[in-house]
Amino acid sequence: MNLNNLKHEAEKIRLTTAEKSAMRARIFPTLQPGPRPQSVGVGSPYVFMSYNLRMSLAGLLLFVLAGTGTVSAAQGALPGDLLYPVKVSINEKVEVALAPTTAAKAEVQVRLAERRVDEARELSVRGRLDEKTAKILTDDFDEHSAQALALVEPDEQDEPEVKNAQVQTMMTISIAPPEADSSSTTPEREKPSVKKSGKNRSEIRESLREKGELLKEIKIRSQRQEIKDGGGEGIEIKIELQIDR
């Protein structure tokens, strides 16, 4: 198949961002479930509305910012970095919005929760994990965990053996402050990850609980390090993991 000259020329015909946005706004309000017959299990119409708005806004913002490279540059940002809000507010919301299935959305949410733990670890290594940042990361972790669990079906039966076996495979996130001993480090290949498919609710919950514990441990070690380095006062650490157990 040829005619690349025609194809390239035709591909210049596109909706502008404003046109696309306006079209979305006109199309999706018509989808509000009104008196029309609906299938069983219809949820609140406002849930639908918010989903579309969220996706529309996220897509629009991503489109606008992608051209400048800001979004891609933000991907590796850490809390406290200039681009971190872009990463959290745009990149990650788009990731969730574009996940094709509910299971995929749950996986994204788990991945984002894990990312908070990775960020905490990274900040801890760099000596930048202060109490405020730790609180933000913990809250965000809890939020993603709750979202992930809300998106997966409750298990029919609990299978402790399987669950425990799964937990055993999860790595321990190492906290590696500069002085930390080498035994605490973990090979890169053992980084936590969620399988592309097949995790049930109890596995996800257990996995997230593990991650929550690791986050807690990172915070505690970081605080200890801070006290040790600065000789400062002890800081009371409050961690409230709100994972649905």
Add this chain to the structure above:
Amino acid sequence: MRDLQKDFNLAFEAYNDELFRHASMRLKDRDRALELTQECFMKVFEYAQKGGEIREMRPFLYRTLRHLIIDEYRRKKPVSLEQMVEGQEDMSVEVLLPPDESNTLEAAIERFDGKLAMVALHELPDLYREVLSLRYVEGLSPGEIGGIVGESENAVSVRIHRGLKKLKEVLQNHES
């Protein structure tokens, strides 16, 4: 319902540009192409909300858009409608053409500048513009195009071939 919402959003994100592009290449009037693209999405979504079955979203959207474009021609351009339905071609010659004949035509057309090719395409009857656009811009196979325009794969191949010949003629006229 959640799946339906998700499908709608994904379909819109995935296909809005190509449907608009296709409508633009058929209608010339950009504003009208935009309106029909929007109407196409609305109609399909409403159809699905009412419980209508959509097996494959992309062909379904194209078929809906096609009907809207035909309605548009009927409403505004009765003469062009004749061009659109002149598709009862005599296929006796084309079906016997060697299979690489279209490739030769494609190679000849590709020599021309893209802008000129686009102008020339707009000078063709919509009958040909439709299949050439679907084939060479959107990359659909003759079989897929047949599913959209309601013709056999063979008929579509013949129409594409004829369209290429006409496009080449128009381009050569421009050149001379």
